[in-house]
Amino acid sequence: MTPADAFLILDFLAGNRLIPHSVFTTLLASLPSVSPHTSPRLRAGLALRALDSALSISESSEMDAPTLLRKARAVLADPDLAPFFPQHLAAPASADDAPAAAVAHLNRLLDVEWASLPPSSLEIAAERIVGSQALHSWANADHAQRSKLRLLVGESTALEILDTLQRPDASTNHPGTLPQVDNAPETNGASHCAQQNDGAKSGLVKQNAEADRPQQDSTRHQQDSVQGASNSQLKESSVTMESIRGTGPDITGFMEEATPRVAGQFAPDNIKNHQVTGSKRSLMERNPTASTYEWDGSDSEGKRPAAKRRLPIFERTAKPSPTAAHKTRKKWSEKQEKTLLEGVEKYGKGNWKDIKMAYPDVFEDRSTVDLKDKFRNLERHLCA
DNA sequence: CTAGGGATATGC
DNA sequence: GCATATCCCTAG
Numbered sequence: 001m002t003p004a005d006a007f008l009i010l011d012f013l014a015g016n017r018l019i020p021h022s023v024f025t026t027l028l029a030s031l032p033s034v035s036p037h038t039s040p041r042l043r044a045g046l047a048l049r050a051l052d053s054a055l056s057i058s059e060s061s062e063m064d065a066p067t068l069l070r071k072a073r074a075v076l077a078d079p080d081l082a083p084f085f086p087q088h089l090a091a092p093a094s095a096d097d098a099p100a101a102a103v104a105h106l107n108r109l110l111d112v113e114w115a116s117l118p119p120s121s122l123e124i125a126a127e128r129i130v131g132s133q134a135l136h137s138w139a140n141a142d143h144a145q146r147s148k149l150r151l152l153v154g155e156s157t158a159l160e161i162l163d164t165l166q167r168p169d170a171s172t173n174h175p176g177t178l179p180q181v182d183n184a185p186e187t188n189g190a191s192h193c194a195q196q197n198d199g200a201k202s203g204l205v206k207q208n209a210e211a212d213r214p215q216q217d218s219t220r221h222q223q224d225s226v227q228g229a230s231n232s233q234l235k236e237s238s239v240t241m242e243s244i245r246g247t248g249p250d251i252t253g254f255m256e257e258a259t260p261r262v263a264g265q266f267a268p269d270n271i272k273n274h275q276v277t278g279s280k281r282s283l284m285e286r287n288p289t290a291s292t293y294e295w296d297g298s299d300s301e302g303k304r305p306a307a308k309r310r311l312p313i314f315e316r317t318a319k320p321s322p323t324a325a326h327k328t329r330k331k332w333s334e335k336q337e338k339t340l341l342e343g344v345e346k347y348g349k350g351n352w353k354d355i356k357m358a359y360p361d362v363f364e365d366r367s368t369v370d371l372k373d374k375f376r377n378l379e380r381h382l383c384a
Numbered sequence: 385c386t387a388g389g390g391a392t393a394t395g396c
Numbered sequence: 397g398c399a400t401a402t403c404c405c406t407a408g
Contacts, residue, residue: 327402327403327404329392329393329394329401329402329403330402330403331401331402332401332402350385350386350387351386352385352386353385353386367403368385368386369385369386369387369403369404370402370403372386372387372388373401373402373403373404374401374402376387376388377400377401377402380400
């Protein structure tokens with residue numbers, strides 16, 4: 001398992017409250033180490049998990065409230081964890097409160113924080129292949145990619161999506177349930193592209209106490225349904241890494257470069273729109289809150305009147321730049337350069353994907369190609 | 385996905 | 397202009 005894979009799994013598991021701490025701890029010990037530069041979400045998940053653990057009644061005997069409160073405060077004061085608690089959680093409950101009330105209050109806050117964790121990278125990827133963006137992803141996939149997708153989503157779901165795609169009026173389809181089909185349009189080229197990279201060391205995730213606080217205040221997401229689904233698969237204590245290791249296609253292929261360079265269609269807020277109503281939303285239904293936007297945001301492109309519908313097919317090239325305008329140049333920070341060198345030393349030159357995934361926050365706005373290009377430059381310096 | 389060549393922006 | 401850094405395109 002690559003460090004990148006390990007990160008994806010950890011990121012998902014740590015933020016899922018329904019996975020028991022004992023199970024999580026076992027998994028953590030058997031995964032390759034993940035760099036201390038782990039993502040804010042992962043760090044927040046680990047912090048919440050620690051607090052959750054402290055507040056839970058231990059085994060047989062009921063613990064008294066003062067003891068629970070003491071344990072919780074110890075966690076909140078832990079220098080390794082404290083930076084990752086939201087302000088209102090980290091602020092110790094007022095000393096006047098009765099311990100029982102303080103514990104109850106903390107539990108309530110904890111519930112809110114768990115529910116507010118943004119979706120993990122794996123969940124976002126799932127959204128891309130079976131959720132709101134499934135049609136887009138499948139439409140752009142070639143034959144080999146679709147074979148991979150089929151393995152990931154299961155045969156029946158694949159058939160539904162492919163059938164929807166094949167309809168001539170797909171783009172103007174009305175919301176509704178997906179039709180059932182019973183034929184298999186493609187041969188199944190099961191492609192197992194398991195990656196071998198055992199350079200990973202074992203160990204526990206270390207917390208970086210001076211890293212940024214998790215910035216979750218502005219964008220809160222609900223993920224109850226996702227958590228419920230994952231729970232059914234993973235809450236059995238018999239889960240082992242063998243059940244995850246080396247089975248199925250490499251999902252990281254669908255994670256990388258999630259957002260196009262110039263314009264993206266991924267609006268995180270859309271995720272929560274699913275399944276909040278009773279009936280299941282069709283994959284064909286256009287997400288009412290979906291939006292496209294320019295990363296650059298330099299001009300007022302959105303205000304174009306309806307006349308654009310009459311423009312010929314050259315419309316696209318009439319936009320700001322003929323060849324997808326260069327994204328605003330961003331100088332590499334010293335931290336990024338050092339991290340890149342560290343990554344190359346650790347994972348080897350050429351394993352840009354692993355390096356990027358090992359330091360998600362450092363390279364948040366750098367693609368693997370950026371990493372490669374930058375290292376090429378750094379190399380030139382050394383040779384000169 | 386990665387390597388390598390090319391285009392473009394930026395600084396002098 | 398040229399050199400360099402960053403970004404883009406594409407073959408394998």
